[in-house]
Amino acid sequence: MNTAAEHESATVAGSAMHTVTALIKQEHRTLGIVLQLLQRLLEEASCYGAHRDFALLCATVYYIDDFPERVHHPKEERHLFPVLQRRTRRFDGVLEALRAEHVLSAQRVARIHRDLVHYQAGAPEGLVRLTAGVAAYAELLQGHMRAEERMLGDACSDLTDSDWVEIERGFGADRDPLAADTRQEFRLLRMRILAALPEKMRLDAESTEAMRPAERPNP
Numbered sequence: 001m002n003t004a005a006e007h008e009s010a011t012v013a014g015s016a017m018h019t020v021t022a023l024i025k026q027e028h029r030t031l032g033i034v035l036q037l038l039q040r041l042l043e044e045a046s047c048y049g050a051h052r053d054f055a056l057l058c059a060t061v062y063y064i065d066d067f068p069e070r071v072h073h074p075k076e077e078r079h080l081f082p083v084l085q086r087r088t089r090r091f092d093g094v095l096e097a098l099r100a101e102h103v104l105s106a107q108r109v110a111r112i113h114r115d116l117v118h119y120q121a122g123a124p125e126g127l128v129r130l131t132a133g134v135a136a137y138a139e140l141l142q143g144h145m146r147a148e149e150r151m152l153g154d155a156c157s158d159l160t161d162s163d164w165v166e167i168e169r170g171f172g173a174d175r176d177p178l179a180a181d182t183r184q185e186f187r188l189l190r191m192r193i194l195a196a197l198p199e200k201m202r203l204d205a206e207s208t209e210a211m212r213p214a215e216r217p218n219p
């Protein structure tokens with residue numbers, strides 16, 4: 001029979017596994033929502049022939065570069081992938097592909113930045129190139145996030161309780177600025193994202209921790 005201490009430690013580990021998987025899925029979901037908004041803004045610009053809210057367009061690109069690219073992917077490479085490879089080699093091929101996609105996604109975001117500046121400066125075909133770059137990035141990331149979540153589900157039986165606690169400690173340290181209420185520029189982005197979303201997307205967004213209206217700061 002388990003002792004009280006063993007039971008407590010299993011509960012902490014179970015909660016760490018739940019926290020890590022929920023956190024990764026939540027960060028993916030928030031990126032998905034921001035990408036939908038970015039693509040919708042570009043569609044509107046194409047329909048109306050001009051961009052009505054350039055600041056919001058820039059804020060979405062700023063967020064994608066600042067959190068998913070500079071924090072989320074590195075957290076996976078630093079805290080999740082090495083722990084998985086320490087326990088099993090069966091995900092080596094998947095991990096190699098995921099690491100390569102992290103490099104490729106950084107290159108695609110750099111291209112989006114360049115195309116955004118060209119579009120703002122009035123370059124011919126600027127909007128077409130920016131829209132194509134964003135579509136390529138979104139397609140890459142959607143497949144990438146699906147592959148990571150599939151691997152995470154498959155890996156549950158490979159990782160030990162202490163592995164999950166270790167991953168949680170590393171992964172939970174840097175929180176999504178759309179969830180952590182600390183940076184003014186992202187508070188404004190969160191409010192503007194919620195205000196700009198169509199009704200259906202707004203309901204989806206508000207069901208994630210990052211976008212809950214209760215956490216919305218006062219304007």
Ligand SMILES: [Fe+2]
Binds near residue numbers: 073076
């Ligand atoms: Fe990733």
Ligand SMILES: [Fe+2]
Binds near residue numbers: 028148
């Ligand atoms: Fe990820």
